[in-house]
Amino acid sequence: RREHVANAIATINQKRHHALSELNASNLMLLENCLSRTNSELRIAGTFHSQQILSLSFPPHMKFLLWLTLQNDVFFRGGRAASERLSAARIGERMLSSGNNKVPPAHGMWPLFCNEVGLSYDQEEKVRAFQRSLLTSQESWLHRHTASAAANVIRNVHDCGQALSSSAAIRSKAMLSTLNEHQKIAFVTWSAKNSNRIEKSRKECSSQPGGKFEKYHVSPDQHVAANLYVLSHRLQEALKHLPVPAPLVTGSRIKRLSRRPSFESLGNSGQEKLSKEDCELTRDRSFPSSGSLKRSASELSEMDEDRSHIQGISPLEAQNxxxxxxxxxLGFLKEIVPPPKVTHTIALVDANAPFAMPGSTAVPPQNPQPATILPSSQSRLPQILPSTDANPAPQPVISAPIAAPAPIPSFLPPHLNVVPEEGFLPAQSAEDFLFDLAEDWAIGEGFEMDTT
Incomplete structure (x- = not known):
């Protein structure tokens, strides 16, 4: 596809030079439409290049891994009982066999992921050990800012290019509409002959210092994330003075312009010529150490003892x-760093309360008892429980919008910040971020991709 787009752009430039060398009415019409430097095909090619760069620099699996390394222990214990000795991959296999293939993060996503990629028990422990070492590295938190700022720069460059192309097309069309055919030919001929002078004048105008960006500068003495934030801010300021055109590629079609991950059988990922027995993918052969999923209780207890020697640190503590x-x-850039999204409110429902059918109204009791609000030590969200009385009255369904706790201010993007995993996730934060990638990264189930 990249070669096709490159050849198409070269063909348009070649035909444009040919039309300029032999100006007539038909060639002039071509220069105003399909051979114009602001036509829709070139704008779509710009979107294609932007999506290619974005998917290479910030692919979906990178977003998932950045989010994964910020999860607390409750995420990695999801779907596993306290006394259960099975590996996460075995638990995920059991969940799939029972038809449970889509779960919230804290309710078994880690076992499904381990089963999907074939992580053995040893590899699972290595992932946890790497997470601990990564969290303790203070430089890694700056790398997260670098990733987010780079993605913002790529998007803003694309938006500026689209806005400038659309503005130039509108201005060119408005100017040429006032000229007759002979005047158009004369103007196009003059602009083609004086293209070098026009380019020199354009560079002189663009190199003039402006007062808008004097406060923030790009410097080699600054962190690369700081320089990227400054560039992103400048592009955002430029976009404020440009009309925003309607995107030519929207929805799921824009995904077809990027590089998307695809799943291949582990048995077919080696040499092309393999026997049927060698290509067969089984649960035992998919793991590097087949016996690691079938360990005895004594071996697992020894691993638990070794695991306790690794000093754990929570993502929140590492962030602090x-x-x-x-x-x-990055402290001097707080004014221009994009702020996190507004935290959405969530509704907490008492798990012990009777279920109310849609459309029905809960009848309040005759003698309602006051509710006791106890803070949760893990989620730090209030849990509304009935007061301990001898004969407590039945409680109605309690549903109240409660704002989810905001993370420690580090001006990280939402999906790169610490999120609560205890089941009370904001509706538009972690769950939507993960399940929006279902077309690209299906956890627990495959997906179909058009490769034509």
Whole structure:
């Protein structure tokens, strides 16, 4: 596809030079439409290049791994009982066999993921150990800012290019509409002969210093994330003075312009010529150490003892420890760093309360008892429980919008920040971020992709 787009752009430029060398009425019409430098085909090619760069620099699996390394222990214990000795991959296999293939993050997503990619027990422990070492690295938190700022720069460059192309097309059409055919030919001929002078004048105008960006500069002494944030801010300021055109590629079609991951059988990922027995993919052969999923209780207890020697650190503690480093590198850019999205409210429902059918109204009791609000130590969200009385009255369904707790201010993007995984996830934060990738990264089930 990249070669096709490159050949198409070269063909348009070649035909444009040919039309300029032999100007007539038909060639002039071509220069105003399909051979114009602002036609829709070139704008779509710009969107294609932007999606290619974005998918290479910030692919879906990278977003998922950045989110995965910020999860607490409750995420990695999801779907597993306290006394259960099975590996996460075995638990995920059991969940799939029971038809449970779509779950919230804290209710078994980790076992489904381990089963999908074939992580053994040893590999699972290596992932957890790597997560702990990554969280303790203060520089890794700056790398998250670098990834987010780079993605913002790519998007803003694309938006500026689309806006400038649309504005130039509107201005050119309005100007040429006032000229007759002979005047158009004369103007196009003059602009083609003086293209070097026009380019020189354009560079002189663009190189003039402006007062808008004097406060923030790009400097080699700054962190790369800081320089990217400055570039993104400049592009955002430029976009404020440009009309935003309607996108030519929207919805699911824009995904077809990017590089998307695809799943291949582990048995077919080696040499092309393999026997049927060698290509066969089974649960035992899919793991590097087939016996790691069938360990005895004594071996697992020894692993638990070894695991306790690794000092764990929660993502929130690591984020607090790295706040000074982030403040020193990016603190002066707080005004221009894109703020996190507004936290959505969520409704908490008492799990012990009777289920109310849609359309029905809960009847309040005759002698309602006051509710006791106890804070949860893990989710830090209030859990509304009935008061302990000798004969407590039946409680109605309690549903109240309660704002989810905001993370520690580190001005990280929402999907790169610490999120609560205890089941009370904001409706538009973690769950939507993960399940929006279902077309690209299906956890627990495959997906169909048109490769034609």
């Amino acid at each position: 420890a790295a706040s000074a480093t982030i403040q020193a590198a």
